[in-house]
Amino acid sequence: MSILCTRPSAIKMSPIVHALQQNDAFDSVVCVTGQHREMLDQVLRLFNIKPDHDLNIMQANQDLTSVTTRVLEGMKTVLQSVKPDWILVQGDTTSTFAASLAAFYQKIPVGHVEAGLRTQDIYAPFPEEANRSMTSCIAAMHFAPTESAKQNLLAENIKSQHIAVTGNTVIDALLWARDKVNQETNWSSVFGSEIQNLINQKQKIILITGHRRENFGDGFERVCTAFQTLAKNHPEWHFVYPVHLNPNVQKPVKAILSQLPNFHLIDPLEYAPFVYLMDKAKLIITDSGGVQEEVPSLGKPVLVTREVTERPEGVDAGVAILVGTDAEKIIRETESLMQDEKRYAKMAHISNPYGDGHAASKIIDALLRFKS
Template sequence: MTTCPPPPPARTLAPASVAVVLGTRPELVKLAPLIHELGDAARLVHTGQHWDETMSGRFLRDLGLPRPQLLTGVGGRPRAGQIALSLGQLDAAFAEDRPAAVVVQGDTNATLAGALAANARGIPLVHVEAGLRSFDRAMPEEHNRVMVDHVADLLCAATTGNAANLRAESLDEERIALTGNTVVEVVRRQLPDADARAALLAAHGVAPDGYVLATVHRPENTDTAGALRAVLTELDRIARTGTPVLFPMHPRTRAAVERFALDGLLARIAVTGPVGYAEFLGLARHAALLVSDSGGVQEECTVLGRPLLVVRRSTERPEAVEAGFAALVPPGPGLGDLAADWLADSPERLARLAATPSPYGDGLASARIAALTARLSERPVPVAA
């Protein structure tokens, strides 16, 4: 395994020579610093897996990203349809204008489609955030990330634990690079300054360290009435104690609330529409407690120094739990019980987390990945049969 020192900026790549394939807003966030590092070498391709002009367009603007090439007909389809349609269009695009390398991140359907398209054309493939494992085969994302790791030419592991997962699957040591996670630099760059954060809290009518910030969007928590009711009941329970609960609601969750007629559970919760990434970070930075099923929030909380209850039964990011920032708790009374316990010792917990370093690296991941990508693009890769 290669442990990478902080490299000089990569400037040897030709314009538009690296296809960065993504399909969701979290991927936009996590890949933004790498896209900036690549500069005009980056060619942004969005599969449309989660494309919404209001939300996705806002993320592009907030993150300073170029308008992507957008595939058609992918959003809203089942998993197999998304992968198949994306793969066909990506293959045609790569045949017409072959990139020197393809970069994908994480474990989405777009990630798998981009990886398969690169592999089919013998194009060097970079997997950012390689080696994550939940060991939960019920998660489609687990299948996606495992398959991508096994076809990638460069495996950018964020942590030593991720690298160990790759070695345990007998992946070649020379393909693995310990880079850190781009989330560290994303949060540092996008977090609003103190004055902007103070104005943001005032606009929402909350005080620093005096509220809970919640997000819920994963299918396991929104696709059935029972699961969503369990989560909302516990958020309502927190709000009943007098601690404000801010709840920026994902469109999937809002649709589920309406479908299952659960609006009554929102009466005491401060529900807002989706917020921009910088605004979310500003609110998260001063929350006494975060409650979320998001993978990204599990990483962001370690940079912000905030405690998080992860509303899931398994996680591919155990580092946040091991470092004391987060705890796994499935929907149900245990969520409200643990929230009450953590809020009760909030000053001590916040002080301890403020002094705990993030397990996700030093904020130089994008520079490392860009340099390694430039090096990889110079090596020939055999065309797959």
């Protein structure tokens, strides 16, 4: 049974669901928790996945405790009905941990996709660092995306025979989606004709995302102030920002950036048009973990607006730069990549350390070996 929770989780689990459905050795069942209802449903439609079970846990203004208890109660009923041999969970959402705990209570083994990511700071990111660490305590099989993630697991006394290094399934999903979205040449109905015209005219675009809780408040204001300076100093560049709906993001972004003529604030995007924008942008600035992993496969440098990252491989390989929320550093590193063509080209041509697009098949192979 595959558990899909949020939009990023569904994106990363979709290649595994497809691989399981195509393999006669498995009877594939899909359960969604609905932690991010609307955004989750968008991904299910894109990847043509029809859930067998839907916990539909979303309620207005629910907190982490409510999410945890509702997933535990919902999974209890589903697991008692289906009695799966395994459940597969992904990443570090609250639903991931709660579903793993529900399976543990029924002595059903858990396979953890994207296992072993660590910052070593339980509150950064919050609550993800704790969620993934506790899931590792429960899991019987750990699918680590990188060798570094495997080493983190070994350091926690997890046996090597229970770990498989597979690469990250987000690369599988990205390459599949890129081929699909580039069959459509006009996305103006999604993000407007102004941005589509910029793309058609091959204007220089910086794509921005931001949503991390740990950056709320002063951190977001510093980041937005840096963007304001960059936009004013470089009117020949265009900045496209799909703004997260959280008021902690909306308020500073609109207050600081909405009046700039080369800054384009748009509504959050479904995955397909977002992949299209990533593919057409010159540079990405983000605090998203998934985007950090995806961008190198598109040949783009990425600046990460976080103080620490559980994905150090991109920084170590030279495809990502950790800039935090330091306005001066954001400006300095962005302008360097705007102006230094050799540095830009060097970063853009480094192979993606997070995978080769075949992670799902490696996970299936590892499951079959573990079963035997």
